[in-house]
Amino acid sequence: MKADKLRRHYKKTASGFDTWDQKDHSEEYMLFTSNIGEYLSLDETSLSQGELYTYLTNKQGKGKKGSLVASIKGTKAKDISSVIAKIPLESRLKVKEVTLDMARNMEAAVITCFPNAQIVVDRFHVVKLVLDAVQHLRVELRWDAIAKENKAIKKARKKGQKFKPTEFENGDTLKQLLARSRYILAKKESKWTNNQLIRAEILFQKFPQLKKAYNHCMQLRNIYENHCKYHAEEQLNKWIEKTLEVEIEQFYTAANSINYNKENILNFFNNRNTNANAESFNAKIKLFRANLRGVSDIKFFLFRLHKLFA
16 A cells, blocks of 8 residues: 555544544644643644644653643633633642743733642743853854954955964864854853863953853853752842843843743742753654654644644
């Protein structure tokens, strides 16, 4: 039997897709109330052509069967709330904790639907916010280096000379140094290789501001090593205050966001739960989508998701 014919047979006959009870509304939402648990995650991912879906998952499912509680088209708080509200209130009142990112729409939906749940802002989203500030500074410096190099090339050409950029002892030019430092700035010093250590020394010697930014970022990451919420709060307050002293503009927005979400960020230290299961779930959806070489039939794709994860 040819592959196409086999696929059509599975879809129309063997799969049970045509008699699926959620088929009619699956593109708008899917709901599996029996999968709800005390510890949930709320996150969003792109399903097809940039169309965002919000997924509510049960941490106990560990990204396998029984993980998916709800799938909702879009990211609006009212749309998310209206679907989750279909779960009996008795079940929703039993939810103790929901992990999410710093999106206000997600927070609003959780407050509405899970009145007894503690909101936890995922630690990796907090760290990423600060890492992005460091990378933003690196990119700005790189563009500045590119602009200066272009001017130097133009000047050399006018003189009929060939421009040769200065190389550091590791063979990097200034432009290359800033480009190749991307992964160094995202890792702890203890994780650097010998080559990365040499590159970091050159980078920080040339750009003391980047060293200051990197150290400030690592100080935030180290706060998460705490197992005491009181000490973590103390250190986080000091970190926010120190941001003004560091005088790096890129950190101001990050520090303000952290300050606004401080209570929910500190809730992490109660149970140390992250959104890793939701990120893993999203990764599996993307892999499944890639294996199918895209999504041509959204309803059938969602049907197969429900088979795998609900």
